[in-house]
Amino acid sequence: MKPSAARSSSSARCPRCGNTFDCGKHAQPFECWCRQMPSLPADRLDPAGRCLCPECLAAEIARAGQAPPGV
Numbered sequence: 135m136k137p138s139a140a141r142s143s144s145s146a147r148c149p150r151c152g153n154t155f156d157c158g159k160h161a162q163p164f165e166c167w168c169r170q171m172p173s174l175p176a177d178r179l180d181p182a183g184r185c186l187c188p189e190c191l192a193a194e195i196a197r198a199g200q201a202p203p204g205v
């Protein structure tokens with residue numbers, strides 16, 4: 135893993151599938167596509183605070199809405 139400069143400061147890598155995607159988490163002002171998404175339950179969030187890519191986030195939201203809590 136080289137600490138090479140990222141092409142874009144808004145670039146992030148999905149911890150699930152490894153895809154790169156744009157994340158506005160660190161943008162000022164905060165402006166990100168994920169604001170349009172429903173919030174995930176806290177227990178579904180990545181402890182490291184990393185963002186998921188749109189596909190994985192959507193999948194996780196769908197899963198969270200279907201699966202009973204605590205599983």
Ligand SMILES: [Zn+2]
Binds near residue numbers: 152187191
């Ligand atoms: Zn992903």
